[in-house]
Amino acid sequence: MFFFSSTFFFSHFMIFHLNRKFWVRGLIIDTQRGNFLKIDRHKYVRLAYHGFNPISSITRKHLYSRTFNKVPSFTEKSFVNMDTLFQHVDAHLFASLVDMKDRGEYEFLDDRTYEEIYRQVRQCVDLCHRDGVIKDEVARNPEKYLVLDDGLFPMLKSYRDAGLKVFLLTNSYWEYTSVVMNYLFHKEKVGKEEQKKNSWLDYFDVCIVGSCKPAYLVDPYLNLFRVKPEDGSLLNTDGLFEIEALGPDGANKFLEQGKVRN
Incomplete structure (x- = not known):
């Protein structure tokens, strides 16, 4: 369980429960679309989720399949590699907010793109590491x-x-x-x-x-x-x-x- 509160989101305070079994290293985050991708060594997208919801095979192939003259590189700024365990927190927060935005539960998410939401999640997590809210607690109770x-x-x-x-x-x-x-x-x-x-x-x-x-x-x-x-x-x-x-x-x-x- 972790808390999420930030001036970036107009000081909304929310509680999320982290599901560690849902995330693995090696995924790619499509911050522009709010999607999470699992690709093979040939850069073929084998599995895709939008937030926590699986994307159908037809939609996945339409979005990410290669064409006769173009192979997706997944190196553009909108794609983020999940290389470390630290990024599981980013991914879970982002996926949770993607689902909340799609359900229209919070007005403060309506005027934000998925890319803006991801960028603000990153800023919030970085701030937590800088201001001691995480490490001070670990140091008190290792x-x-x-x-x-x-x-x-x-x-x-x-x-x-x-x-x-x-x-x-x-x-x-x-x-x-x-x-x-x-x-x-x-x-x-x-x-x-x-x-x-x-x-x-x-x-x-x-x-x-x-x-x-x-x-x-x-x-x-x-x-x-x-x-x-x-x-x-x-x-x-x-x-x-x-x-x-x-x-x-x-x-x-x-x-x-x-x-x-x-």
């Missing part, structure tokens, strides 16, 4: 939201014992990362003093938080800071310039000064 895995740290240890380099890369900032990783490591929520030790860091060669992925892959001007794990404070670095200045083995020398980056 046992309620996080699933423990007894094999996680033995697996990481086996990687390092085999000589492999292990890194953690996350968009979450240090404070939240520390809470989550300490909970996964100790298998319980620990006090502040124990949390400051961050013993789980011994299983990683480098830890990058607040990574802004995927933007960091294409933006050479993103700032790079060094994090002090004891208190989460940030120290300035010159990023790539500092690494290059350290010589041929600059990357390793840079990491030796501290393994946590922001």
